[in-house]
Amino acid sequence: MKVSIVIPAFNEVQTIAEILRRIAAAEPDAEIIVVDDGSTDGTRDVLAARDGITVIFHERNAGKGAALRTGLGYVTGDVVIIQDADLEYSPEDYPVLLAPIIAGQADVVYGSRFMGGPHRVLFFWHSVANGLLTLLSNMLSDLNLTDMETGFKVFRAGALKRINLQSDRFGFEPEITAKISREGCRVYEVPISYHGRDYAAGKKITWRDGVAAIHHILRFNLFPRQQPKPAVPHRVVHRPGTIRPTRAGHVG
Numbered sequence: 001m002k003v004s005i006v007i008p009a010f011n012e013v014q015t016i017a018e019i020l021r022r023i024a025a026a027e028p029d030a031e032i033i034v035v036d037d038g039s040t041d042g043t044r045d046v047l048a049a050r051d052g053i054t055v056i057f058h059e060r061n062a063g064k065g066a067a068l069r070t071g072l073g074y075v076t077g078d079v080v081i082i083q084d085a086d087l088e089y090s091p092e093d094y095p096v097l098l099a100p101i102i103a104g105q106a107d108v109v110y111g112s113r114f115m116g117g118p119h120r121v122l123f124f125w126h127s128v129a130n131g132l133l134t135l136l137s138n139m140l141s142d143l144n145l146t147d148m149e150t151g152f153k154v155f156r157a158g159a160l161k162r163i164n165l166q167s168d169r170f171g172f173e174p175e176i177t178a179k180i181s182r183e184g185c186r187v188y189e190v191p192i193s194y195h196g197r198d199y200a201a202g203k204k205i206t207w208r209d210g211v212a213a214i215h216h217i218l219r220f221n222l223f224p225r226q227q228p229k230p231a232v233p234h235r236v237v238h239r240p241g242t243i244r245p246t247r248a249g250h251v252g
Contacts, residue, residue, distance in 0.1 A: 004077030008067035009085035065167035111152030111192035140221035
């Protein structure tokens with residue numbers, strides 16, 4: 001079973017090399033696809049120097065969801081892991097996340113920060129907001145998740161590619177949750193470790209994203225039909241097995 005790991009990145013020069021090292025140690029045969037979403041801090045220089053992985057540059061900052069849509073277009077594996085470029089989610093948890101899919105029990109696995117795994121103690125009101133957003137999502141999707149907003153999600157590639165994704169920013173989490181429920185996917189949750197960072201260390205999500213998440217939960221559960229979105233302009237910097245990069249998502 002081939003594993004593909006899609007990593008959206010924006011201004012993560014302090015962590016990108018380390019997360020790639022840890023991914024390679026945890027899943028050495030995986031296909032790694034990094035989409036840089038318009039970084040200006042040197043992340044692109046680090047990625048441009050890497051060999052053996054697919055590196056894609058967005059021409060402008062478009063958001064996490066947009067970066068994931070771009071990256072998913074290059075997936076060739078049987079299973080897809082969504083991995084943030086910071087160090088909040090640990091690649092050492094991959095075996096736990098992959099186990100229900102390998103066993104044939106699940107189509108989708110969520111790594112929950114609230115099921116007893118070790119985690120850094122941080123923001124009380126963030127945890128309250130996460131609980132309320134998960135509750136609202138569960139009420140409309142008829143799932144019983146503990147952590148809808150987790151950034152650690154794993155999918156059978158076939159199930160993921162059937163879904164028409166729309167969100168550009170952090171709306172990816174409620175959107176994908178609503179749509180896997182509608183598709184009838186078999187969903188598992190497993191406990192993961194969580195090494196949360198504070199805003200001084202580069203955390204990007206704010207209260208505005210929490211408010212937007214309510215809109216996304218309602219939109220994607222109650223009004224599921226949307227037209228496919230056009231591709232974000234991007235450039236393939238390098239891809240294993242190819243000779244020259246081209247624009248607009250095509251490799252020559």
